[in-house]
Amino acid sequence: MFYLVPRNEIPLSFRITIPIISVVLTIICGFFIFSVLGYEPDKALYHFFISPLSRVDKIADLFVKACPLMIIGTGLVLCFRANIWNIGAEGQLIMGAIFAGALALYFPNTQSIWLLPFMAILAFLGGAFWALIPALLKIKLRTNEILVTLMLTYVASLFLDWLVRGPWRSPTSFGFPLTAYYPDVGLISKIYFPGIGYISQLHWGVIMAILICLFCWFTMEKTIFGFQFKLIGDSPKALRFSGFNESNTTLSIFIISGGLAGLAGMIEVSANIGQLQPNISFGYGFTAIIVAFLARLNPAAVIISALLIALIEVGGDSAQIALAIPKVVTGVFKGILLFFLLAGETLTKYEIKYNFNLQSKTND
Amino acid sequence: MxxxxxxxxxxxxxxxxxxxxxxxxxxxxxxxxxxxxxxxxxxxxxxxxxxxxxxxxxxxxxxxxxxxxxxxxxxxxxxxxxxxxxxxxxxxxxxxxxxxxxIGMVFQHFTLFPTLTVIENIQLALSEKISSPELRETIIKKSAEFGITVDPDIYVRDLSVGEQQRVEVLRCLLQNxxxxxxxxxxxxxxxxxxxxxxxxxxxxxxxxxxxxxxxxxxxxxxxxxxxxxxxxxxxxxxxxxxxxxxxxxxxxxxxGSDPQNVKPKSVVNSDDYLVRISGLNRPADNPFAAPLEDISLSVKAGQIIGVAGIAGNGQSELMEALTGEWRSTATVDVFNAFGTDIRNYSAHERRQLGIGFLPEERHGHSAVTNMKLTENTLLTHHNNPVIQKFAIVQNETLENLTDEIVHNFDVRTPFQNPLASSLSGGNLQKFVVGREIIKKPRVFFVAQPTWGVDIGATKFIRNALIDLANNGCGIIVISQDLEELFELSDEICVLFRGKLSESMPLKELDSEKIGMLMGGEFSPHFQRGQ
Known part of the structure; x- marks a missing residue:
């Protein structure tokens, strides 16, 4: 039998070479697949990997795309470290956007610079509120948070749908399911670089996202709260022995991850859309799950993994547009890349051993 | 004679x-x-x-x-x-x-299904199928032959541990x-x-x-x-x-050498109780738990009280009540430490008062095996202002404290600050005991301090506990190891089906008397049960 044995020490050379090997293998595989399907492999790979990185403004777009993934992903890292499976970040994102949107739409003519901070606070509360439901159900009734968070995603999504088609629809939207535009003070501005000007869509939300990731990393690694989160994930019994309150810890994790997802929703709308519409997220809440795991549940590494996922997404779009490669093929290619990255990750952490003694399947 | x-x-x-x-x-x-x-x-x-x-x-x-x-x-x-x-x-x-x-074998841990009857359990283990009436006859014959009295139709969950073991033996005997x-x-x-x-x-x-x-x-x-x-x-x-x-x-x-004796315990010369518990009741929260009934337990400065008893008679429930992992003001009459009512104090608050405790299970309770030793130190030292400032963990002081525990308590580690899982049972136990003792607790509750620990570490830990008591700490030791209790305790009491006997001075006890108590001789349950 083959089995995996954790490595005691991971040599630095492994950490560097294995990801490179993973990428090389992906390229070889991609080369093969694209050729078989009749696309020019060199061009396809160019659009996937090189084109999104070829110009400063395109790189800026990667950051914009990665922004919500960073914020949600870092919140999910806290969850998953604590062994709490919140997979409804998508719903929390929508709820955050709705809460923030309510404020923006209620003051359509305000000039106050306080609008944006309050929208951010409300967005956090909205997302936290949506995560609080599964949290309380889990603590009080021991329901499974995977189911509840997932189902609440659809509730939130349909609620938004109803709002923008019904009570919140703008009279000037020509019948489209859109709300009115937010007032200008409710929008997140782009970053102005002196001497250069704006770089594509790069906005202040991206800076905030990176700061949030770093802050979460600090919390996780250096503070007693992070210790609690890890502890509840490793051993709830030890958490109780240690004197922390299990319910409070669980609650705060849900609140933080839900709140961050809500914040991501508000930033996405205020920076890129400017109004509410039926679809405000492109599955960011779900993609962030991959981002969290790709970052090996390290809140700071989320920055890198979110950018990587953004690269694949943007590269896929670019290949689709330039070479008319069908979406499913780009999907397959994304899958291959993730496969090699995760396999490489596993091989970094574990070594494969072969056991000749078949008797190890003891009945003891 | x-x-x-x-x-x-x-x-x-x-x-x-x-x-x-x-x-x-x-x-x-x-x-x-x-x-x-x-x-x-x-x-x-x-x-x-x-x-x-x-x-x-x-x-x-x-x-x-x-x-x-x-x-x-x-x-x-x-x-x-x-x-x-x-x-x-x-x-x-x-x-x-x-x-x-x-070759037949009876394991230390039983392999019977509690929800099945004796006869069903035996039937399951037999390689060839025998009809129930025939099997019943064989069981009755065999049990009469060897003087094993057991009712074939009783559910295993209703049997005492000793009876369950007899069923295990019987099951082996049927295979000749x-x-x-x-x-x-x-x-x-x-x-x-x-x-x-x-x-x-x-x-x-x-x-x-x-x-x-x-x-x-x-x-x-x-x-x-x-x-x-x-x-x-x-x-x-x-x-x-x-x-x-x-x-x-x-x-x-x-x-391998003359068994090294444990240090002598000095005589208790204090009259004031550090901890007083009386009327502690705890309903069973699942079918496998033992409810605690009307427990009274007190400990003086410098005294070691041993709680004897066979596993599953309420030890873990009692320990949780002592640590504050389970607590209730409704069903407990008195739980005072140093004159303060601590019935509703969390583990954390009890620690603040100077109470140390150490549950039986090392893996995932008193220690987290896939965390480093420093993090395991943090587990019970997180409230120390030197260790934690404004919620930020001071890594350097934490490492120093961990080194101090490792050094003072002779913990053998493969390298500096390893994962707890890389320590042997004895070394990990020395570490967690040391982690508590280094805080100089005024009262120490400890369960099975030397369970599954090698002889060297056992002596070390027992000596450490005696030192602690000689310096005025009140200790309650819950243990199934009678030898341990006789070595450590000033007084011993016995837990049986959630009831605790009065504690008796060591000199009034021998293993026979304790054995009677462990079988419930003091408890009204005993009368009813038999």
């Missing part, structure tokens, strides 16, 4: 010698070696057992007893060497094959074994239940069945077995006729 004993011993010796000459060899092991990686668990074991012999296998925790019998029962494969059964070389591929050639292996069978029994078991085993050996009796209790081995083989660190030290050696000699062979 003494003379009688001596003469009967002589008779026994003569009998044994006769047996030894007459009876043929049943099982023989030649140079059996078992290694796990670089660790040699069994080194060149030479061992034999005659037909109808009761043979003791004696050794400390970790001496390699279990590894050896697992090889006999086919659960492990020897790295080198061979077994001979009736002088024929055999290799036992698995438990099924072991049973087929006539030639060799019965008993792995630490008395660790879960009261002294009286052990007596009963010994009677059954002696009867069984008279019918020609050999018994391999594994234990670390010297007295039992001397009382029950004809010969004993002593294992130490995976090697056979000697095989002796049990009646020809004293328990002291056995102990010396088992431990």
């Amino acid at each position: 003494n003379e009688n004993k001596v003469s009967s011993n002589r008779n026994n010796q003569i009998k044994i010698k006769v047996c030894m000459i007459k009876k043929p060899l049943l099982l023989e092991s030649r140079n059996i070696t078992k290694s796990f990686g670089s660790f040699i668990a069994n080194d060149q074991i030479n061992f034999d057992i005659f037909e109808g012999e009761i043979h003791g296998l004696l050794g400390e925790n970790g001496a390699g007893k279990s590894t050896f019998v697992k090889m006999v029962y086919g659960l492990l494969e020897p790295s080198e060497g061979a077994f001979f059964w009736n002088s024929k070389k055999i290799s036992i591929k698995g438990p099924q094959e072991a049973r087929n050639i006539g 074994p030639k060799l019965l292996i008993m792995d630490e069978p008395t660790s879960v029994l009261t002294p009286q239940e052990s007596e009963q078991l010994f009677r059954v085993l002696k009867k069984l050996s008279k019918t020609g069945c050999s018994i391999l009796f594994i234990s670390h209790k010297l007295r039992e081995v001397k009382e029950l077995t004809q010969r004993a083989t002593i294992l130490r660190r995976g090697c056979v030290i000697d095989t002796v006729a049990s009646s020809e050696v004293s328990t002291e000699q056995l102990a010396k062979m088992m431990v």
Whole structure:
């Protein structure tokens, strides 16, 4: 039998070479697949990997795309470290956007610079509120948070749908399911670089996202709260022995991850859309799950993994547009890349051993 | 009286010698070696057992007893060497094959289904299908033959631990074994239940069945077995006729040196109670828990109170009530520490008052095995202002404190600050005990401080506890190890089915009296139950 044995020490050379090997293998595989399907492999790979990185403004777009993934992903890292499976970040994102949107739409003519901070606070509360439901159900009734968070995603999504088609629809939207535009003070501005000007869509939300990731990393690694989160994930019994309150810890994790997802929703709308519409997220809440795991549940590494996922997404779009490669093929290619990255990750952490003694399947 | 004993011993010796000459060899092991990686668990074991012999296998925790019998029962494969059964070389591929050639084994932890009846449990284990009425008859016949009284139609969950063990033995007997292996069978029994078991085993050996009796209790081995083989660190030290050696000699062979005694405990000269508990009730929160009823327990400065009892009589429930992991103001009358009502104090708040505690389970309760030692230190030191400033963990001081624990308590680590899982049981236990003692608690609650710990670490930990008490700390030790309680305690009380006996000074107690208490002799349950 083959089995995996954790490595005691991971040599630095492994950490560097294995990801490179993973990428090389992906390229070889991609080369093969694209050729078989009749696309020019060199061009396809160019659009996937090189084109999104070829110009400063395109790189800026990667950051914009990665922004919500960073914020949600870092919140999910806290969850998953604590062994709490919140997979409804998508719903929390929508709820955050709705809460923030309510404020923006209620003051359509305000000039106050306080609008944006309050929208951010409300967005956090909205997302936290949506995560609080599964949290309380889990603590009080021991329901499974995977189911509840997932189902609440659809509730939130349909609620938004109803709002923008019904009570919140703008009279000037020509019948489209859109709300009115937010007032200008409710929008997140782009970053102005002196001497250069704006770089594509790069906005202040991206800076905030990176700061949030770093802050979460600090919390996780250096503070007693992070210790609690890890502890509840490793051993709830030890958490109780240690004197922390299990319910409070669980609650705060849900609140933080839900709140961050809500914040991501508000930033996405205020920076890129400017109004509410039926679809405000492109599955960011779900993609962030991959981002969290790709970052090996390290809140700071989320920055890198979110950018990587953004690269694949943007590269896929670019290949689709330039070479008319069908979406499913780009999907397959994304899958291959993730496969090699995760396999490489596993091989970094574990070594494969072969056991000749078949008797190890003891009945003891 | 003494003379009688001596003469009967002589008779026994003569009998044994006769047996030894007459009876043929049943099982023989030649140079059996078992290694796990670089660790040699069994080194060149030479061992034999005659037909109808009761043979003791004696050794400390970790001496390699279990590894050896697992090889006999086919659960492990020897790295080198061979077994001979009736002088024929055999290799036992698995438990099924072991049973087929006539080896039965009763494990330390029972393998019965509590929700099934005795007869159903036995039926499940048999290789060929026998109809229930026929089986019932066989069971009744067999149990009468060996004096094992057990009702075949009773549910296993309603049986006491001793009775469950008898069902296990019975189940083995139905397969007509030639060799019965008993792995630490008395660790879960009261002294009286052990007596009963010994009677059954002696009867069984008279019918020609050999018994391999594994234990670390010297007295039992001397009382029950004809010969004993002593294992130490995976090697056979000697095989002796049990009646020809004293328990002291056995102990010396088992431990390797004169058993180092634990420090003397100084006399308690304080009258004020540090902790007072009375009227502690705790309803069972699941079908497998023992409800606690009207428990009173107090400890003075410098005093060690031992709580004896067989596992599953409410020890873990009591420990949770002591630590504050479970707490209630509604069902507890008094729980004071240093004059403060702490009924509703969390573990955290109790620690703040200067109470230390250490639950039985190392893995995932008192320590987290896949965290580093520093993080395990943080587990109970997180409120120390030197360790935590504004919620930020001060890594340097934490590392220094961890080093101090490792150094003071002789914790052997493979390298600086490893994961807790890379420490041996004894070292991890020394670490967690040290982690609590270094805080200089005024009161210390500890459960099974030396469970599954090697002899060196055991002595170390017991000495540390005595030092702590001699410096004025009040200690409550919950333990199933009577020897431990006799070494440590000033007073001992017994937990039985969630009720706690009064605590009695050590000099008024002997193991027989404790045994009666452990069987519930003090409790109204006992009257009803029997």
